[in-house]
Amino acid sequence: MNRENSGYTILYASIMVIIVAxxxxxxxxxxxxxxxxxxxxxxxQQILRSLRVDVPANQAEAKYAELIxxxxxxxxxxxxxxxxxxxxxxxxxxxxxxxxxxxxxxxVFEAEADGKKMYVIPMTGxxxxxxxWGYMSIESDGSTVYGTDFSxxxxxxxxxxxxxxxxxxxxxxxxxxxxxGQFVSIAVVKPGQSVANRDYVDGxxxxxxxxxxVNAMLLESVGKYKDFLMKLNSGQ
Amino acid sequence: MALSSKTKAVxxxxxxxxxxxxIQVLGICSALAVTSKLEPAIxxxxxxxxxxxxxxxxxxxxxxxxxxxxxxIVQLVVVAALVTIVSEVLKAFMYDVNKQxxxxxxxxxxxxxxxxxxxxxxxxxxxxxxxxxxxxNGLGYGWILVVVGFVRELLGxxxxxxxxxxxxxxxxxxxxxxxxxxxxxxxxxLVACIIWVHRALNKDLQEETN
Numbered sequence: 207m208n209r210e211n212s213g214y215t216i217l218y219a220s221i222m223v224i225i226v227a228x229x230x231x232x233x234x235x236x237x238x239x240x241x242x243x244x245x246x247x248x249x250x251q252q253i254l255r256s257l258r259v260d261v262p263a264n265q266a267e268a269k270y271a272e273l274i275x276x277x278x279x280x281x282x283x284x285x286x287x288x289x290x291x292x293x294x295x296x297x298x299x300x301x302x303x304x305x306x307x308x309x310x311x312x313x314v315f316e317a318e319a320d321g322k323k324m325y326v327i328p329m330t331g332x333x334x335x336x337x338x339w340g341y342m343s344i345e346s347d348g349s350t351v352y353g354t355d356f357s358x359x360x361x362x363x364x365x366x367x368x369x370x371x372x373x374x375x376x377x378x379x380x381x382x383x384x385x386x387g388q389f390v391s392i393a394v395v396k397p398g399q400s401v402a403n404r405d406y407v408d409g410x411x412x413x414x415x416x417x418x419x420v421n422a423m424l425l426e427s428v429g430k431y432k433d434f435l436m437k438l439n440s441g442q
Numbered sequence: 443m444a445l446s447s448k449t450k451a452v453x454x455x456x457x458x459x460x461x462x463x464x465i466q467v468l469g470i471c472s473a474l475a476v477t478s479k480l481e482p483a484i485x486x487x488x489x490x491x492x493x494x495x496x497x498x499x500x501x502x503x504x505x506x507x508x509x510x511x512x513x514x515i516v517q518l519v520v521v522a523a524l525v526t527i528v529s530e531v532l533k534a535f536m537y538d539v540n541k542q543x544x545x546x547x548x549x550x551x552x553x554x555x556x557x558x559x560x561x562x563x564x565x566x567x568x569x570x571x572x573x574x575x576x577x578x579n580g581l582g583y584g585w586i587l588v589v590v591g592f593v594r595e596l597l598g599x600x601x602x603x604x605x606x607x608x609x610x611x612x613x614x615x616x617x618x619x620x621x622x623x624x625x626x627x628x629x630x631x632l633v634a635c636i637i638w639v640h641r642a643l644n645k646d647l648q649e650e651t652n
Contacts, residue, residue: 215509222516226523233527237534244537263537360545363478364598364624412621 246295253326255355255375256341257319274326275318279311284434287311304427305330305337312430317343324352325438327431331423334415335360338369342378342428348438349384351392356420366416377407384439389432394421453574456582459644462555463586464637469555473587474629475546480603482542483591484584489532489547491580493524494556498576500524501564508565517560518551525550555583590632598623 250270277299279290290298299313315326336359343352361367393406409417532540600608
């Protein structure tokens, strides 16, 4: 058979593409369940870390079921969306990706930690190279941060990627999002600097853009919950 | 299994005198990107070795049927398919490591070592030597990555595989992690240092100077 023949070349390319497509589709279908489970467990671990609970992947589901008491979506004005309560991974609160599903509602996870009621909310923003996201647990006054967790898709290791370390996460504990009943967020500043009239934490040296990304995320993404938080704060 | 001297050269050559990174200076891009910590460097080395070996075998087995005009495309499709499978398997079974490597798994496709070996070796040799060539080049690439990752994590973060190895007493005495080590240019300088030492030990590799 003449390998330089155009007909042969086209046939070869077509068959190759079909075989590769079938092979990849098969691989994906075989592994998708396991991958989804991994993604869900990873998300549970993140939520738990924001509640200052760090567990290995194989205990995450049990611990999550133990600590998370309720989950639902809220509207921008802070009212609960009816019929969205549910704790399963397929229920709206867990399945909603706030980075993609804007407008469907904002997920809130009610949890119990330290014997107190906590509200865990997701956040999403932009780092230097790609998306950053995280979870923040807030005490029932709607203002005091109990814990946070940050993740990133591909920030520079050793620089921007440091936002995911406990050292950075712990800086937020005990800081307040509200001042005099108004949402002011928490500022991320260059180490050594300070801001007036609101709480602040030190950013990452050498990770300036990522730190600014976290700052913007705290202002905008957490800001979407401000009516909800101010309602909690005023005791309604 | 006994290996003939030719197959031995195919397997061990890339580890030393025919190393893809320090002699051929290929695959530098990923050597910069994934070596700021040791663990991703090791996983990357394993992943590249697997893809290089399997890719070489597949292309070598198909070499008599591949139309010359689209051979680069065929090579690219084979490498891309293998990398996608590696990435899917990592996501399913080693989720944490996959998160660390993030985009770099996908970027194995663009690693010039793979295409270089397919084009230069697998198209002209049988599957078994090609397999050894893939393993050899993967490991040759890998050990440089591991050495660079080792130095960068040790001096840049004071840890190895995530464990602190530099005692706190050093920091109390004024020692500081070298932030420069975390930046990509430092990987290039370290590779240059390895090349320097390697050439100094192997006089036959040194180019004539005027």
